[in-house]
Amino acid sequence: MLCLFDLDGTLIDSEIGILGCVRHALTQLGVEHPAELRHWIGPPLRHSFAPLLDHDHDRIELAVEHYHERFHAIGWQEHSVYPGIEAMIGRLQAAGHTLAVVTSKPERHARPIIEHLPFGPAFSRLYGPHPSSAHSEKATMIAAALEDFGAEPQQAVMIGDRHFDIDGAVANRVRGIGVLWGFGSRAELEKAGAHALARDPGHLAELLAA
The missing domain is CATH 3.40.50.1000 (HAD superfamily/HAD-like)
Known part of the structure; x- marks a missing residue:
């Protein structure tokens, strides 16, 4: 099979790594972190960032870029x-x-x-x-x-x-x-x-x- x-x-x-990268991206953009972030695990990043960033394409892409920066550096190791x-x-x-x-x-x-x-x-x-x-x-x-x-x-x-x-x-x-x-x-x-x-x-x- x-x-x-x-x-x-x-x-x-991978909760620690993913949410750490989400918080990093939002901080870089000066956006307050939502109290509940666990639902971000699973859906595509752009789908989750869109409502918080007023569906602004450029800001969404920047957020994804910030997320990937941290994930590439350390986030990928933060899992069990x-x-x-x-x-x-x-x-x-x-x-x-x-x-x-x-x-x-x-x-x-x-x-x-x-x-x-x-x-x-x-x-x-x-x-x-x-x-x-x-x-x-x-x-x-x-x-x-x-x-x-x-x-x-x-x-x-x-x-x-x-x-x-x-x-x-x-x-x-x-x-x-x-x-x-x-x-x-x-x-x-x-x-x-x-x-x-x-x-x-x-x-x-x-x-x-x-």
Whole structure:
């Protein structure tokens, strides 16, 4: 089976790094930080910056640039692997599944993270949107993965913590499995049409073996 994994909120807890970069960008622009920022994890940056910056294209692009500056310098290191993920990846490899990452992070930001993960080599490919994109593009990236691996929709599964992951799966008639340890909620994942919900990495491995 082709197992496509989201990165943030699924394989790694990247809240500290992402929110640190968001705050840095807003500070650089003299914009007050919202009290609640956790919902910024998952959607494309431009989508999240737009309301705070009055949908001003130039200021949004500047904010994204400031975000990327800090992320490139230090933010990419500010994460931790969720407990049980490494063992789960090992089980999937041993079972002969093909693994790849489909993330909303630009590839140039996601690649160093994956390369430094102890199980990074388990992933055959990495799919990320172009840095200038304002869209999640999960559906497009999943479609590209199916084509690259020559897999039929029924031979693949998309695993993630937000509705963007499930939306992309549904658009490609691929099973979408929501994980409950990330940044999304059970209600969000169920509403998006998740095929199943995994309560922890061990449970996810069981679902994929079924």
